[in-house]
Amino acid sequence: MPSVDNPSFFALLSDIHGNIDALDAVLDDVARHPCCGILCLGDVVGYGPEPARCVQRLMETCVVSVLGNHEAMLFLIGQLSADELGDTIGKPLELAARQLSPAQQQWLRARPITADLDPLTLSHASLFEPSAFHYIHSPEEARPHFAVQSTAISFHGHTHVPVIWEKGKKGISCYRPLENPVQLDASNRYAINVGSVGQPRDGDPRAAYALYDFENRLLLHRRVDYDIPQAQARFKDAGLPARNALRLKKGR
Numbered sequence: 001m002p003s004v005d006n007p008s009f010f011a012l013l014s015d016i017h018g019n020i021d022a023l024d025a026v027l028d029d030v031a032r033h034p035c036c037g038i039l040c041l042g043d044v045v046g047y048g049p050e051p052a053r054c055v056q057r058l059m060e061t062c063v064v065s066v067l068g069n070h071e072a073m074l075f076l077i078g079q080l081s082a083d084e085l086g087d088t089i090g091k092p093l094e095l096a097a098r099q100l101s102p103a104q105q106q107w108l109r110a111r112p113i114t115a116d117l118d119p120l121t122l123s124h125a126s127l128f129e130p131s132a133f134h135y136i137h138s139p140e141e142a143r144p145h146f147a148v149q150s151t152a153i154s155f156h157g158h159t160h161v162p163v164i165w166e167k168g169k170k171g172i173s174c175y176r177p178l179e180n181p182v183q184l185d186a187s188n189r190y191a192i193n194v195g196s197v198g199q200p201r202d203g204d205p206r207a208a209y210a211l212y213d214f215e216n217r218l219l220l221h222r223r224v225d226y227d228i229p230q231a232q233a234r235f236k237d238a239g240l241p242a243r244n245a246l247r248l249k250k251g252r
Contacts, residue, residue: 009213010063012194014041014124014157017070018048018092019198019248021205021234023057025226026197033211039117041157042068042124044108046089047199048231049238051096054198055104067111068124069133069158075109081243087241095238119214121154135159136191139172146172147190153190155210161202162195162221164208177221184217192219205251 016023030038040062045051047070047116058065073085074093085093100108115122126134128144135158145154156194163191164175168188184190195208198251202208206223213219228248235245 008215009035009211009218010120011035011038012122012192012212013038013058013197013211014043014155014194014209015043015160015196016040016048016054016058017043017046017196017198018051018054018096019207020050020053020057020196020230021228022224022226022248023054025224026207026222027061029222029224030211033208033213037063039063039120039155040065040169041122041155042066042111043070043157043196044068045074045093045096045100046070047092047240049092049095049234049240050103051100052090052099052104055100055108057154059104059107064115064117064122065066065111066115066122067108069112070129070134071108071111088244092240092244103249104122108198111122114127116151116212119152120212123139123154123156125158127154127156133158136165136193137213139174142167142172142174142191144187149154149189149191152186153192153212155183155192155194155212157194157196159193159198159201160196161193162208163193164219165191165193167191172177177219179223181213182219184219186217194224195221199247200251201247203251205249 074108126145166173194210211220
């Protein structure tokens, strides 16, 4: 990793989903690294009980943030009822609509759907038809993403599962990251899922995010413990569906 005096990496966060306990734990972990700045890949709201506090944290700390599908749904909440969305999605979005201040809503509305920060591209989901928020679960879904990726490396979230997609001469490969730095090959292209801060779904309940050293092409996926019972109590107090809280402990 770079020296403290000359940091060259960013922290990349996605899918916070109103989980302030997980977000604060991740921000504390980020603060222990010599970081250039924080980049957010969307879905700050949804599922969880503290969307306003999470949005405010990111307004104060993020260098760049892009729009997630839950933000997009939030701004359609007058047209889509909780019944249409289902309780697990609809009720947290209705809560966000009540909680967020006009300034916070304005900040979210101003987020771009993608951001090019050469040599990086940021998006919430696939770069192929980005406003449709396609998932990348398979090589077949990664292929159209890579076809429109103009930079060597892109970062996304959306599936809540940290993975490394690599496109080389032999085709597209997928790797589950370990908690050790990964040296990226300068001759290949990458689409990196940083996982979820607030709703992990890979069987590991710890909050997930990534650090990327752009000068040395080093990638580090991080996992951070946080107070899950305290977070679950917030879900209950907010009257959100029990399933949203139960998932925190399972990481599913």
